[in-house]
Amino acid sequence: MASDTVTARAEPDVASPSGSRRPKRFGGSRLGGLILALNLLSLLILFVGALALNEWQRGLIEARQETLKAQAEMLVRVLGEPQIGVTRGSPVPYLDSIEASRWLRDNFIPEGQRARLFDVDGIPVADSYEVTEAIPGRPLPPARPAGTPEATPDAKVIAGTTRKQEQARLALAAEVEGALEGQTQAQVRLSETGDRVVSVSTPVRHVQQVLGVLTLEAGDVDETVGAQRRALMPFALVALAVNLLGSLLLHLFVARPVMRLSAAADEVRLQRARAISLPDLEGRKDEIGDLARSLESMTETLSARMDAIEAFAADVSHEIKNPLTSIRSALETLPLVKTEAQREKLTALLQQDVRRLDRLITDISNASRLDAELNRDRPRMVNLTSLLTDIVSVYEAGRKPGEARVVFTPPAGEDALIVGRDGPLGQVFRNLIDNARSFSPPGGEVRLILKRDDLDARPIRVLIEDDGPGIPPENLETVFERFYTSRPRGTAFGANSGLGLSIVRQIVEAHGGTVRAENRPGEDGPAGARFEVALPVAAPPARRA
Incomplete structure (x- = not known):
């Protein structure tokens, strides 16, 4: 007999069926690692996009350029007026570099910007840094203690610095040369100190003649972008914390329970338990x-x-x-x-x-x-009336003299339709008919009655009645057990295995029905046995509109 059921309460750290432990990932869970990876990937995409700020940065640079253009147009319009004293109109118009420097010193000293004035030959004649206290370049390194040997500059560093300065000078010269041709130039370039600046060069005119070029530079773009990135950092850190918390919760409440269920299933498969609990x-x-x-x-x-x-x-x-x-x-x-x-x-x-x-x-x-x-056999629509008619006709065709007759009473009205398997259902009624005939007296009768009771949960009912000695009341349920046989005297020994009624109950219950046994009442006791099979009716087919 079977032993008591053992339940599996396995934890996820059990060994795999092959004997080796599962590879450790995030908490030993592939699903948990996948959840964490996807969350971090989405966060990384958001984080990189926020740091890049490409579109916002491009818009900022364009806006800065437009501001510098408007500012430069206003300044060159003033510089081109002879009344200001910066330009001279006789006998040939030219730009007075001394007056221009004074004018820049007195009228244009904005913080964070640099103004430079070039003559018609592209030679610088004024620089706002030179007429103010602003000192271009980077802060000096901290002072060294006394006696500290002076650090020798690296030749590569010096060469790189010189190359950057030369590139910055050439970029500025190209911009000024383009402006001397009469068109305002705007670009983003590197300054002599290596900083990125937004630069606008506008020609200075006297009437239509170009007398020089005014160049305005703004170097606060990187600082503005950096400030925006720093402002986004708290939000990025909060998003990171939320993603990590979400990954942890998904691991604890989804991945780890699935691992435990998998481990418990392995316990059952390895026969160390009979059920999962x-x-x-x-x-x-x-x-x-x-x-x-x-x-x-x-x-x-x-x-x-x-x-x-x-x-x-x-x-x-x-x-x-x-x-x-x-x-x-x-x-x-x-x-x-x-x-x-x-x-x-x-x-x-x-x-x-x-x-x-x-x-x-x-x-x-x-x-x-x-x-x-x-x-294996798929359920389909079965006409129980036709099935029982065919079964009874086979018994009547092969009936020998002295054997009990089989009589079928179909229901009045429509056929009884059920959803099931006609092969096993046919075995049910053949077993019941064989059982009834074996208990019937010579020349007796076995009656099959098919009826329908729509008030019941299983409205299709088949009654199989015989005229035999009946069933002892204490065995009305026992007769459905395997290998149970109780035959009257004179019955051939070993003619029945005791499995027929057990098979009947198994098939009927597989079709959602019930089967029970009872005795037909008589004057002096049971008048015979009666088996009742109740089956659910098939749902009517849907009508097409």
């Missing part, structure tokens, strides 16, 4: 709880099926041993028999036991294949 997961009201409850129900069903198989195997072993023991006893007695009559009696007994064994093995084979046949 994780109460802390089964009590959850989400999909994980549904999965845990489904797995527990599945393993409990499998465990019950295994117990039934073990019990069936034990019953089969017991039933097969009886005819085998009888055969062995007869064979051991056969050499000791003196007369021919005794020998024929033993031979008849052997043949009877062999037939009994053959019938028992056949019924056992049919019972063991029943589950597979029920699962």
